[in-house]
Amino acid sequence: MNSVQATTTAPGPRVGERVMAAINRDPLTAPHRTRNDALLAVAWAVLATVTALLGDKGMRPDALGWTLLLTAHVPLVWRRSRPLPALLVVVACVAPYHALENNHAAPIFATMVVLYTVAATGTVRRTLLTGAAVLGVTLILNALTNPDGTMELLRISGWVFAFLFCGIDVRYYRQYVAAIVERAERAERTREEEARRRVAEERLRIARDLHDLLAHSITLIGVQTSVAAHVLAADPERLDRETIAKSLDDIAETCRTARGEVRTTLDVLRDQGAAGDARGPLPGLDGVPDLVEAARLAGARVESEVGVREAPPAVGAAVYRIVQEALTNVVRHAGPGPAVRVELYEEQGALRVSVTDDGQCPATGPRNPGHGLVGMRERARSVGGTLDAGPREEGGFEVSAVLPIGSDRGGER
The missing domain is CATH 3.30.565.10 (Histidine kinase-like ATPase, C-terminal domain)
Structure with missing residues (x-):
């Protein structure tokens, strides 16, 4: 008769804990960051393709439009190490894409991700200047392609501000967590030094x-x-x-x-x-x-x-x-x-x-x-x-x- 040995395994981290760990982690030192960003770029590119195909057929991208749309997702692979160059490349691809009257919703995912990264990895001043520059380009494009689309402009501006402030908030939260960890480590070092000092005094x-x-x-x-x-x-x-x-x-x-x-x-x-x-x-x-x-x-x-x-x-x-x-x-x-x-x-x-x-x-x-x-x-x-x-x-x-x-x-x- 075979005996079955029950083994107890520790429960793995929950989804919420994994999300918080990802948020708390420094984006510049996260493990496998290039690989993960490459997978994210592919996923966003697939989502943008599906959005463009399922959208209005009259605004479906042509060959140039598809090239600009897919090229805009390539810089996402290096978005953490080079956030500003990645944003410039994305804007350089997205601006003519919108100017050619292609599906405007498709490149939103890539644009917002790179904006969030710029805010989460840089200073507030750089974030605000970047947001102002992006909104300036948006105003120019909207004035050229859709001068009567005030609601569309407000909607786009709202998304830009939302992702920028979300990145700023995450950045401050990471600094707060890092400060707590540093204080805990400093307190632990102090306790260890105090213990060593007491041992030395006792030995003396x-x-x-x-x-x-x-x-x-x-x-x-x-x-x-x-x-x-x-x-x-x-x-x-x-x-x-x-x-x-x-x-x-x-x-x-x-x-x-x-x-x-x-x-x-x-x-x-x-x-x-x-x-x-x-x-x-x-x-x-x-x-x-x-x-x-x-x-x-x-x-x-x-x-x-x-x-x-x-x-x-x-x-x-x-x-x-x-x-x-x-x-x-x-x-x-x-x-x-x-x-x-x-x-x-x-x-x-x-x-x-x-x-x-x-x-x-x-x-x-x-x-x-x-x-x-x-x-x-x-x-x-x-x-x-x-x-x-x-x-x-x-x-x-x-x-x-x-x-x-x-x-x-x-x-x-």
């Missing part, structure tokens, strides 16, 4: 977070490992087991903290696929004491003065990352046992951050500046602040940032 933010996290954790692990290695190598026979155990515990705690922050970052990335702009909990001012304590465990002599306890989340996160990167650079580059001072205070509606040290070399050497200072400056700019960093005249290195908080606080209240 993730890169900063991973850099701050990994650089800080790896630096602490390196220092603590060096301490344990130094204790082991200093006097192998009298091991300071307590110091070694503390260093290893510090290393384990640093690894756990880093693993937790990496897991949080990865969770945020996964959540963004479904929740959009979810960023998870941001570190803040309450985490600065932990950074200070970690730097002390790494061998730095740190003094801290925190005069600000609250700040907007974004500003607090920026302060945390700036202090974290500054202390990491001190531990890594400032030499053994540097004296460091961390200050956080509010002044004139701004939160000021200062991290100074008396290290033997700048916190970032000229040979390999890395991404730390760049990341800190980007952190400050992300909340509307500024950051300066450089060597001190008395020695060491200084990082100072000014982050606005006045307007944000006011908003929270």
Whole structure:
């Protein structure tokens, strides 16, 4: 038993939709326009022939009349690319055709089509001048062949104006549709550019977070490992087991903290696929004491003065990352046992951050500046602040940032 598989096909466009698509399409860029115009010219020529044959036998064209009538339809093939030359050829054939008292209705189709094309593809000024010229020729012919045919003249003039204004209307409608399409495409490009910008900003933010996290954790692990290695190598026979155990515990705690922050970052990335702009909990001012304590465990002599306890989340996160990167650079580059001072205070509606040290070399050497200072400056700019960093005249290195908080606080209240 044969099974019949039903297939569903999408319904094709309706006749009205096809007509509107043809009207909306630019006549100069329409596909197969020459072929379609050639078919149209043949159809109009056939219609003109039938009209001349079925009309008054006394006005049936002779050999010259048939030649002029059929020749008038040839320029319709190039009516879109050369509208004015096509009109001139049509008028040059139609004028003597009418003057010879042939069937006047037969060439109307070709004349009106080419008039419509001139109006639909040109400016209003050109259209009006063309219409005036055609009407002038019509008046002359009517005065010579039918001086009493006032109604005939009005009828012809009405058809001329009707087709000209129809072409003008279609031209303006096409411009309107083209403007709408252009605005839609421009809006789509804007949305795509905005999406790319957000992706780039998010990638930059993730890169900063991973850099701050990994650089800080790896630096602490390196220092603590060096301490344990130094204790082991200093006097192998009298091991300071307590110091070694503390260093290893510090290393384990640093690894756990880093693993937790990496897991949080990865969770945020996964959540963004479904929740959009979810960023998870941001570190803040309450985490600065932990950074200070970690730097002390790494061998730095740190003094801290925190005069600000609250700040907007974004500003607090920026302060945390700036202090974290500054202390990491001190531990890594400032030499053994540097004296460091961390200050956080509010002044004139701004939160000021200062991290100074008396290290033997700048916190970032000229040979390999890395991404730390760049990341800190980007952190400050992300909340509307500024950051300066450089060597001190008395020695060491200084990082100072000014982050606005006045307007944000006011908003929270």
